[in-house]
Each structure stands twice: as structure tokens, then as C-alpha cells.
Amino acid sequence: MISIEGLSKVFTSNKSSVTAVENLDLNINDGDIFGVIGYSGAGKSTFVRLLNRLEEPTGGSIKINNEDITAMTARQLRIARQDIGMIFQHFNLLWSRTVEDNIAFPLEIAGVAKMDKQKRVQELIDLVGLSGKEKAYPSQLSGGQKQRVGIARALANNPKVLLCDEATSALDPETTNSILDLLVDINKQFGLTIILITHEMHVIRKICNHVAVMESGKVVEQGEVMDVFLHPRQHVTKKFVEQVMGNGEEDENIHGLTEVYTEGEIIRLHFIGETTNQALISQLAKNYEVEINILQGKITQTQAGAYGTLIVQIAGNELDEAVRFIKEKSSVEMEVIQDAK
Amino acid sequence: MLNDLFQSIKIEDLIEATKETFYMTITALIGTFILGIILGLLLFLTSKDGIWKNKSFHFVVSAVVNVFRAIPFIILIFLLFPFTNFLIGTIRGPEAALPALIIGSAPFYGRLVEIALREVDRGVVEAAKAMGAKTRTIIFKVLLPESMPALISGITVTAIALIGYTAMAGAIGAGGLGSYAYYSGFMRRDFDIVFLCTVLIVIIVFIFQFIGDIIATKLDKR
Ligand SMILES: Nc1ncnc2c1ncn2[C@@H]1O[C@H](COP(=O)(O)OP(=O)(O)OP(=O)(O)O)[C@@H](O)[C@H]1O
Numbered sequence: 001m002i003s004i005e006g007l008s009k010v011f012t013s014n015k016s017s018v019t020a021v022e023n024l025d026l027n028i029n030d031g032d033i034f035g036v037i038g039y040s041g042a043g044k045s046t047f048v049r050l051l052n053r054l055e056e057p058t059g060g061s062i063k064i065n066n067e068d069i070t071a072m073t074a075r076q077l078r079i080a081r082q083d084i085g086m087i088f089q090h091f092n093l094l095w096s097r098t099v100e101d102n103i104a105f106p107l108e109i110a111g112v113a114k115m116d117k118q119k120r121v122q123e124l125i126d127l128v129g130l131s132g133k134e135k136a137y138p139s140q141l142s143g144g145q146k147q148r149v150g151i152a153r154a155l156a157n158n159p160k161v162l163l164c165d166e167a168t169s170a171l172d173p174e175t176t177n178s179i180l181d182l183l184v185d186i187n188k189q190f191g192l193t194i195i196l197i198t199h200e201m202h203v204i205r206k207i208c209n210h211v212a213v214m215e216s217g218k219v220v221e222q223g224e225v226m227d228v229f230l231h232p233r234q235h236v237t238k239k240f241v242e243q244v245m246g247n248g249e250e251d252e253n254i255h256g257l258t259e260v261y262t263e264g265e266i267i268r269l270h271f272i273g274e275t276t277n278q279a280l281i282s283q284l285a286k287n288y289e290v291e292i293n294i295l296q297g298k299i300t301q302t303q304a305g306a307y308g309t310l311i312v313q314i315a316g317n318e319l320d321e322a323v324r325f326i327k328e329k330s331s332v333e334m335e336v337i338q339d340a341k
Numbered sequence: 342m343l344n345d346l347f348q349s350i351k352i353e354d355l356i357e358a359t360k361e362t363f364y365m366t367i368t369a370l371i372g373t374f375i376l377g378i379i380l381g382l383l384l385f386l387t388s389k390d391g392i393w394k395n396k397s398f399h400f401v402v403s404a405v406v407n408v409f410r411a412i413p414f415i416i417l418i419f420l421l422f423p424f425t426n427f428l429i430g431t432i433r434g435p436e437a438a439l440p441a442l443i444i445g446s447a448p449f450y451g452r453l454v455e456i457a458l459r460e461v462d463r464g465v466v467e468a469a470k471a472m473g474a475k476t477r478t479i480i481f482k483v484l485l486p487e488s489m490p491a492l493i494s495g496i497t498v499t500a501i502a503l504i505g506y507t508a509m510a511g512a513i514g515a516g517g518l519g520s521y522a523y524y525s526g527f528m529r530r531d532f533d534i535v536f537l538c539t540v541l542i543v544i545i546v547f548i549f550q551f552i553g554d555i556i557a558t559k560l561d562k563r
């Protein structure tokens with residue numbers, strides 16, 4: 001459990017002072033993938049850097065598993081940092097070292113014996129899928145491969161927490177997805193708590209369980225990813241949800257649809273964190289004598305399952321039975337837009 | 342004919358002088374490398390966003406470096422006579438040239454080291470800190486290895502200046518090719534010797550440049 005209370009950071013220069021993080025309270029559960037999203041300058045990087053005291057807080061406290069990070073001496077902090085992995089947007093690998101030597105670096109810092117070190121490095125290389133690249137230098141790797149080295153390096157000392165600052169922002173969408181998959185994998189395998197900073201909602205959508213939205217140094221909204229998707233309260237949050245779900249403009253076309261498709265019923269299905277009834281459409285088509293025509297929709301996958309809406313036209317002899325099945329037997333919410341009967 | 346041209350040259354003397362030049366250059370180079378890296382590290386680490394940020398200390402080191410860089414080498418040798426005499430027990434011969442050679446070139450190299458360290462990616466230093474690295478680890482496992490190609494090119498440039506300094510020191514009694522050219526050549530109006538010494542010094546410079554370039558290229562994995 002990570003508990004953060006009243007965390008603040010004020011940068012003071014000669015003339016001016018900037019409050020980058022202001023009186024921030026947050027609790028993060030063990031084994032969670034916790035996303036922090038916000039626009040540029042919201043204070044996300046400052047926040048994550050406060051967690052391992054790369055930036056000294058100007059107020060508040062951070063406790064990781066009841067150890068008060070903020071009260072530690074420099075020496076205690078160095079030991080504590082070996083339990084907090086960190087990965088970076090620009091990877092920050094040592095170009096003078098090979099892949100294996102980069103991964104060995106945190107082990108050298110922790111004073112791991114040579115034999116154990118070699119064994120651990122090989123394990124990590126296999127874990128992140130870089131076998132065969134042991135002797136390569138960072139300059140010979142692609143961005144995605146570099147980030148894999150970064151992840152292996154961050155995991156070397158079996159940390160309890162992994163901090164990711166824009167870890168995928170320098171990567172293309174395909175590579176981003178493979179890195180995110182790797183992070184989920186690691187989270188599941190080792191029960192590692194991941195704190196992930198991003199400005200892209202689809203990253204949150206894809207892997208996070210909880211999300212906090214930051215704006216000018218404060219958390220303005222937080223909760224389970226699904227809840228925040230369903231009921232965004234703040235303007236910023238709505239903007240971020242629209243990044244993934246579109247902005248609901250397509251609803252305006254529904255009237256057009258109802259004029260064209262006059263047969264049967266037009267129904268809107270809401271998938272809200274659906275894991276069991278994802279195959280609903282094919283179930284209906286198989287089990288009932290109905291024709292299903294998908295008219296419009298947007299479904300996206302989150303850690304809690306499928307999320308989104310689908311507008312379908314259902315017609316046929318067993319229409320009523322099919323509709324009753326959706327209502328009573330499935331967890332998909334349903335709304336009848338037009339009943340032609 | 343060749344014997345005729347270079348008849349006054351004693352080959353043993355020439356070899357001895359070349360050896361002395363090599364000895365002075367290499368020994369002074371080692372001293373310069375160590376002292377320069379210490380100076381460069383101090384300058385870098387005590388600077389505005391360094392690990393040991395310390396304004397007054399930085400100012401003092403920086404001032405000392407600048408003053409020593411400003412003193413012309415030939416005058417530095419004179420200034421250091423008492424110090425050299427105390428340290429080496431004489432002011433003549435190759436050994437006696439070393440304090441002046443090192444003190445003359447280390448501040449210059451120190452600045453080159455500082456520039457090289459500034460070029461090290463700050464993110465990498467940050468990553469090392471995030472892993473719990475001590476300052477010593479950051480210096481020896483991050484800053485120095487990551488700046489090594491620049492440190493090597495820097496020491497190559499310094500070595501070439503240093504060869505020039507040995508010749509200058511030679512002219513006032515330090516030995517080496519500079520001495521030989523001055524005392525046996527110039528003073529006796531024997532320009533064959535001056536010419537031959539020049540050729541040898543140019544060859545030595547080329548050798549240092551060549552080795553420096555090879556090492557720097559080999560180390561650079563960027
Ligand atoms: N070292 C610093 N000195 C002074 N001000 C700083 C410093 N670091 C950050 N700031 C300020 O703090 C605020 C928050 O910056 P931060 O880097 O945390 O934002 P961010 O949310 O990570 O933005 P981005 O998405 O662009 O990375 C900004 O106004 C920034 O100018």
C-alpha cells in the first residue's frame with residue numbers, strides 16, 4: 001500500500017515560484033496498476049519523481065508499505081530505492097554498456113554476487129523477450145527494445161513498485177501495445193504495483209485498474225477506470241474519455257437510422273466492463289431465430305473487460321425471446337430506441 | 342651523401358633525446374589525466390545543478406583553473422622553479438620538467454573534462470540515482486564511462502600541446518628533443534639537427550594523434 005498525504009512541491013527560483021504538486025492525497029493498493037493522466041504541465045512527472053525523492057517534497061508524506069520515504073536519511077533512501085523500479089520516456093540506458101551490462105547495473109549497485117548476477121540477468125532478458133540481444137549496445141536497438149531493457153533493468157532487484165513516466169510516449173502505437181502487454185504480464189506474474197504516468201487515455205484504458213486525473217498540481221478526479229469512463233465529472237476527464245470513445249456525436253445520426261431501418265427493433269447495448277457476455281451477438285444469433293444487423297458502435301477493451309455501446313437492429317420470429325434474454329440473462333444493459341411493431 | 346649531410350649528428354644522442362621526450366610526455370600525460378579528471382569532476386559536481394552544488398567552492402576551483410591557464414608556459418616554468426627544486430631537488434633534467442608540464446596542462450584538460458561531463462545525458466545520471474547509486478558509483482560507473490570517448494579525444498589534444506611544452510622546457514635545460522635542437526643544433530648553427538628534431542617531433546605528434554583517434558572511435562558505441 002502506498003499512501004500519500006498532503007504531498008506538495010513548490011519550485012522556487014530567484015524571482016518566481018511554481019507549485020507543481022499541491023496538497024495531494026492518494027492511496028494506491030498493492031498489486032494495482034494505477035494510472036495518472038493529465039495534460040502537459042499538470043505536474044505528473046513531478047509527482048512520480050517525488051515518490052522516490054528524485055525531487056525533494058516541500059511538504060507532506062509518502063509511505064510505501066508503512067515505510068516513510070519522506071523521513072528517510074540519504075543512506076536509507078538509497079536502500080529503499082532499490083525496491084522502487086523506474087522506467088523513463090527516453091529509456092535512459094547507458095550507451096557505453098551492452099544490454100546485459102545495462103541490466104546488471106542495478107545488481108552491481110545492490111552488491112549482488114557475480115554468479116547470481118549472471119543468472120538474474122539471463123532471467124530478465126528472457127522475461128522481456130530480448131534473448132540474442134545480450135551483447136548488443138543500446139544504439140543497435142529499436143525504441144521498443146530499448147524500453148524492454150529499461151523494464152528489465154527496473155525489475156532487476158525485484159522491486160515492489162514500478163514507476164513509469166511516459167514509458168510509451170516515444171513509441172509507435174504497435175510498440176506501445178506490446179510494451180503495455182509486457183507491463184500487465186509483469187504485474188500479474190509478480191504482483192508488482194505499477195504507477196503509470198501518461199497523457200494518453202488509451203494507455204489508461206488498456207492496462208489500468210485505477211486512474212487519477214491531474215490538473216495544475218492537483219488530483220481533480222480519481223476512481224476505478226470503468227467508473228471514470230462511465231461518469232466523468234470534470235471537464236478535463238471528459239476530454240480524456242473522448243480521446244478513446246469519441247464525443248457522442250454519432251448519437252445525432254440515430255434519428256436517421258430509425259427512418260431507414262423500420263423493421264424489428266433498434267436497440268442500444270451498453271457493455272460496461274463486460275467479460276462474460278462479450279459474445280452476446282453470436283449467442284443471440286445461434287439460439288434464437290433472429291436477424292441481427294449491427295448499425296453502429298464503439299467497443300473498447302479495458303482491464304475490467306469490454307466497454308462501449310453498440311446499436312443493433314433485431315428482427316425475426318423470436319425477437320421478443322431474444323430481447324428477454326438480453327434483459328434477464330445477460331449483464332449487458334439495453335435500451336430500446338425504436339420499436340417498429 | 343646522407344652521412345655528409347648529417348655528419349655532426351650522434352645517433353646515440355638523438356635516441357637519448359627522443360627517449361627523454363617520450364618519457365616527459367607520457368609521464369606528464371598520466372599526471373595530467375588524473376589531475377585534469379579530478380579538476381573536471383570538481384568543476385562539474387559543484388556547478389549549479391551538480392550533485393555537490395557549492396557556489397563558493399566552484400568559484401575558487403574555476404578561478405584557479407583560469408589563472409593557471411592564463412599563465413604562459415615558459416613563465417610558469419620560472420614561477421615553479423622554487424617548487425620544482427623543493428619537490429625534485431633540481432631544476433634540470435626531464436624529471437624537473439614534470440611539475441611544470443602537469444600544472445601547465447591539467448587546468449586545460451580539466452576544462453575539457455568538464456565539457457565532456459556536461460555532455461553526459463542527465464537522464465542516465467537520474468536513472469542511476471533512482472536505482473540507489475552512491476555518488477561514487479555515479480562517478481565511476483556512469484559519468485566517466487559515458488564520457489570516455491570525449492575524455493580520450495581531450496587527452497589527445499592535450500598530449501599534443503604537451504609535446505610542444507616539453508620542447509619549450511627542453512630549451513631551458515629539461516632535456517629531450519627540444520634541448521637537443523637548441524643546444525646541439527641552434528646554438529652551434531647546426532641546422533641539420535634542428536631540422537631532424539623537428540621531423541621527429543612531428544612524427545611523435547602524429548603517433549599520439551593516431552593512437553588517440555583509434556581509442557576514441559573504438560570506445561564510442563553511440
Ligand atoms: N526543475 C523545475 N524547476 C522549476 N519548475 C519546474 C521544474 N520541474 C517542473 N517544473 C514546473 O512544474 C510544473 C509541472 O511540471 P511537470 O514536468 O511535472 O509536468 P507534466 O505533467 O509531467 O508535463 P508533461 O506531460 O509535459 O511531461 C510545470 O509548470 C513545470 O514548469
Ligand SMILES: [Mg+2]
Pocket residue numbers: 044045046166
Ligand atoms: Mg512529464
